[in-house]
Amino acid sequence: MIALSLLACPECDLLNRETPIAYGGKAYCRRCGAVLYRRTGDSLDRTLAFTLGAAILMIVANLFQIVELDAQGHHTSTTLFGSVRTLYNDGMGSVAALVFATTILMPVLDIGAMLYMLVPLKLGRIPRQLPAMFRLLQAVRPWGMVEVFMLGTLVSLAKLGHLAHVLPGIALWSFAILMVLVAAAAASFDADELWARVEAIRRRGV
Amino acid sequence: MTAMTAADAGLLACHTCHLLHKSSRVGRDLTCARCGATLHTRKQDSVTRAWALLIAAGILYVPANILPVMETGSLFGAQSDTIMSGVVYLWVSGSWPLAVIVFVASILVPGSKLIALSVLLISVQQRTTWRMLDRTRLYRMVESVGRWSMVDIYVAAILTALVQFESLATIRAGPAAIAFGAVVVLTMFAAEAFDPRLIWDPVRKDHASDPG
Numbered sequence: 152m153i154a155l156s157l158l159a160c161p162e163c164d165l166l167n168r169e170t171p172i173a174y175g176g177k178a179y180c181r182r183c184g185a186v187l188y189r190r191t192g193d194s195l196d197r198t199l200a201f202t203l204g205a206a207i208l209m210i211v212a213n214l215f216q217i218v219e220l221d222a223q224g225h226h227t228s229t230t231l232f233g234s235v236r237t238l239y240n241d242g243m244g245s246v247a248a249l250v251f252a253t254t255i256l257m258p259v260l261d262i263g264a265m266l267y268m269l270v271p272l273k274l275g276r277i278p279r280q281l282p283a284m285f286r287l288l289q290a291v292r293p294w295g296m297v298e299v300f301m302l303g304t305l306v307s308l309a310k311l312g313h314l315a316h317v318l319p320g321i322a323l324w325s326f327a328i329l330m331v332l333v334a335a336a337a338a339s340f341d342a343d344e345l346w347a348r349v350e351a352i353r354r355r356g357v
Numbered sequence: 358m359t360a361m362t363a364a365d366a367g368l369l370a371c372h373t374c375h376l377l378h379k380s381s382r383v384g385r386d387l388t389c390a391r392c393g394a395t396l397h398t399r400k401q402d403s404v405t406r407a408w409a410l411l412i413a414a415g416i417l418y419v420p421a422n423i424l425p426v427m428e429t430g431s432l433f434g435a436q437s438d439t440i441m442s443g444v445v446y447l448w449v450s451g452s453w454p455l456a457v458i459v460f461v462a463s464i465l466v467p468g469s470k471l472i473a474l475s476v477l478l479i480s481v482q483q484r485t486t487w488r489m490l491d492r493t494r495l496y497r498m499v500e501s502v503g504r505w506s507m508v509d510i511y512v513a514a515i516l517t518a519l520v521q522f523e524s525l526a527t528i529r530a531g532p533a534a535i536a537f538g539a540v541v542v543l544t545m546f547a548a549e550a551f552d553p554r555l556i557w558d559p560v561r562k563d564h565a566s567d568p569g
Contacts, residue, residue: 157377159363159370162493163557166363183493183557188375218519225522234518241517243530249538250514253507282393289373293545296504302458303511309455310447310516314526342374346391 158187191341195348199269201336206262208329213255216320217304220311230322231255257295258333264288265336272348281349285342292337297330362554362561369396400552404478407550411474414543417536418471422464425531427513432525439533440464440509462508463537470506470544473499474551481555489556496553503548506541510534 156169160180167187172178174192179185212231219228229237231254238247264284271278278284304323311317363370369380371389378387378396387396425437438446440463447456473495480492513530520528 157368158375159368159377160554161370161372161375162496162553163489164362164364164370164554165557166361166366166368183490185493185497218515220519222522223525225525227519227521229515229518234514237518237521238514238530241529243534246510246514246530246534246538249542250510254511282389282391285392286373286394293504293549296507299504299507300511302462302505303508304515306455306458306508307512307515307519309452310512311519313450313452346374 160185160187188343189341191339191344195269195272195341195344198265198336198339198341199273201332201339202262202265202269205258205329205332205336206266208325208332209258209262212322212325212329215322215325217322217326218308218311218320219318220315221318222315228320231326253294253296254300257291258297258329260287260291261295261333262336264291265340268345272345272352275352275355277349277352285345295333297326297333301326301330362557364398364554364558365561369398371396372400399554399558400550403550403552403555404482407474407478407547410543410547410550411471411478414467414540414547415471417539417543418467421467421533421536421540424533424536426509426533426537427516428529428531429520430527430529437531440537459509459512462505466502466506467537467540467544470499470503470548474544474547477551477556484559486559489560492556493553496548496551496556499548503541503545506537506544510538510541 158167158169159165160167160183162185163180163183165180165182167178167180169188170178172190174190177189178187180187214230216228216230217234219226232251235247235251235255238244238250264287267278267284268281268288304326308317308319363377367380369378369387370376371378371392371394373394374389374392376389376391378390380396380398381387388394389396422440424439426440427438427443429436429438440459444456444460444464447453447459477492477496477499480487513534516528517530520526
């Protein structure tokens with residue numbers, strides 16, 4: 152039922168033979184150059200470490216202020232959720248939902264799905280909803296846009312810098328590190344390693 | 358030496374975890390043995406869905422650029438800015454790196470995505486074999502670059518939340534923000550709906566037996 156050594160290119164559907172590659176390398180489709188698979192060489196442990204760090208920073212980044220503004224004696228500051236709420240109160244409900252989804256909800260689901268899968272596997276168990284969480288991860292990942300949000304914040308800071316005194320808040324640094332950790336977790340995640348670990352645990356259990 | 362596609366060989370690849378399955382003649386949908394995703398030879402109704410989303414995005418692109426995206430109130434009165442006038446203002450006031458960033462992210466990228474996806478869809482419907490590799494590269498570019506158009510939305514969100522000094526200055530997001538957010542989301546969905554394998558289908562020998 153399963154062709155073991157063949158891979159279908161996701162972008163041109165050509166059948167490629169699976170060949171061993173060095174750690175850190177990628178295998179490309181021989182017709183269209185799409186990335187077929189990669190061996191990150193990073194254990195799932197490393198991915199888990201990045202994900203745990205990201206989880207902690209996610210909490211910190213949302214608790215604290217992103218930016219503080221001082222203008223002629225007046226002082227304002229905002230958290231990420233605060234700006235979502237302001238948009239909502241201004242009648243921009245859909246934009247508020249979009250910002251909330253791409254900067255809070257999707258990253259949380261991304262990190263959550265990773266933890267759900269990786270923590271039990273580390274402890275030698277297969278979590279029951281692993282296939283569903285894997286599908287959730289793939290669906291949600293493209294919609295997490297923390298790095299774009301970082302650029303947006305930088306542009307806002309630059310715009311405001313002319314007018315008033317601007318202070319980066321704790322959350323700004325937290326988001327910056329979060330951005331790096333989320334990217335690192337995604338880059339070090341090797342799906343084939345995941346499935347191999349699942350197989351290994353399953354065989355041990357039988 | 359196999360130089361055939363999975364579809365030619367009667368194989369189905371899971372779009373989520375890439376596991377290959379033998380396709381059967383059974384009428385109902387198969388699910389992936391490993392991750393449970395529904396298996397399809399090609400993304401269902403790819404061209405139809407992509408066009409619908411793209412046209413909707415194209416229509417909303419107009420109000421996104423014509424309506425004001427940010428409304429500034431200050432001691433000197435109220436001022437409305439469209440995306441383009443915001444870019445011009447940044448350029449004229451000396452912040453030309455910002456002007457370039459906003460112009461690229463909010464005008465160039467969405468516009469290029471609309472054009473690029475249209476080119477891809479038309480070429481796929483024509484079943485041409487013109488420049489298949491380049492078109493695949495175009496698709497990859499569209500997929501990776503789309504999210505960066507969200508910059509202006511985040512800028513509006515932050516500025517709106519911060520600049521709330523009652524009589525001195527206030528900033529509010531304008532109606533263009535809603536239209537613009539919709540354009541970004543719709544083009545992202547359109548790119549997701551498009552199946553790049555359709556680009557390469559015209560060179561397959563047994564193309565006639567494809568499902569829609």
